[in-house]
Amino acid sequence: MINVIVCDDYNQLSNVAFEIMLSVIKNKADATLGLATGSSPIGLYQNMIADYDKKKTSYKMIKTFNLDEYVGIDVHHPESYYSFMHRNLFDHIDIEEKNIHIPSNMGDDLQKNCDDYNKLLAENVIDIQLLGIGSNGHIGFNEPYTAFDSLTHIVDLKQSTINDNARFFNNDTSLVPKKAITMGIANVMAARKILLLATGENKAEAIYQTIKGKIDESCPSTILQRHNDVTIVVDKLAASKL
Numbered sequence: 001m002i003n004v005i006v007c008d009d010y011n012q013l014s015n016v017a018f019e020i021m022l023s024v025i026k027n028k029a030d031a032t033l034g035l036a037t038g039s040s041p042i043g044l045y046q047n048m049i050a051d052y053d054k055k056k057t058s059y060k061m062i063k064t065f066n067l068d069e070y071v072g073i074d075v076h077h078p079e080s081y082y083s084f085m086h087r088n089l090f091d092h093i094d095i096e097e098k099n100i101h102i103p104s105n106m107g108d109d110l111q112k113n114c115d116d117y118n119k120l121l122a123e124n125v126i127d128i129q130l131l132g133i134g135s136n137g138h139i140g141f142n143e144p145y146t147a148f149d150s151l152t153h154i155v156d157l158k159q160s161t162i163n164d165n166a167r168f169f170n171n172d173t174s175l176v177p178k179k180a181i182t183m184g185i186a187n188v189m190a191a192r193k194i195l196l197l198a199t200g201e202n203k204a205e206a207i208y209q210t211i212k213g214k215i216d217e218s219c220p221s222t223i224l225q226r227h228n229d230v231t232i233v234v235d236k237l238a239a240s241k242l
Contacts, residue, residue, distance in 0.1 A: 002211055002230045006239045010199055014043025016233050020195055022051065024128045030061040034129030034188075037066070037081045040197040041130055045089040052093045059095040063124060066102040067131070067140040068182035071110065071154065079168050103152060103181040110181060114152040121152070121187050129191035133198050136160050137206045137219035141182035145217050150184030185223055194230045198238040207234055208241035
């Protein structure tokens with residue numbers, strides 16, 4: 001079941017997303033959160049930090065699992081997702097480093113890294129999985145025609161995704177990594193609850209297909225129609241085709 005919330009602007013979207021995330025944390029002090037990077041969740045993370053500063057909501061017992069990480073850049077590169085998450089959230093709350101999980105891009109055996117991450121995910125049910133969405137309907141880095149039963153895997157990024165992410169690399173597509181390691185679609189669907197955020201007209205078609213399109217691997221996000229607890233929070237531009 002998909003519940004759609006249309007917001008006036010990004011600020012309202014971030015506030016709505018925060019209330020949904022906070023309700024999970026308040027109801028379960030040791031909740032497991034699936035987290036995402038990109039521009040969409042930054043406002044949510046800022047609200048989480050502000051709440052921690054003012055109300056001291058604790059993350060001591062919280063575990064987190066991130067969707068993905070680039071391959072080919074050091075984890076301490078400013079645009080790695082490890083750096084992104086620490087800069088935008090983890091460094092500002094009381095979460096234990098041992099409870100933070102991000103797919104590892106280190107070492108020579110990336111397949112073993114995938115297998116290790118899948119083992120951890122099998123042992124930890126995600127209470128709420130945060131998602132963004134690509135203009136081509138990708139969730140995580142699960143590009144079109146990724147199998148719906150896929151688990152954590154290495155992916156070659158589509159040109160459209162590289163173009164979308166160039167804004168984080170001085171608008172230079174040559175600097176954007178061409179591969180990533182990502183949770184698979186089956187990993188995402190195993191979460192108890194899914195929260196997807198989208199803003200901007202360039203996401204409108206993907207949002208339309210996600211909610212009203214045929215469930216098909218050509219648009220990975222359409223699989224969300226088969227989940228029993230999905231909330232999609234969008235601004236008016238992203239909702240413009242609904």
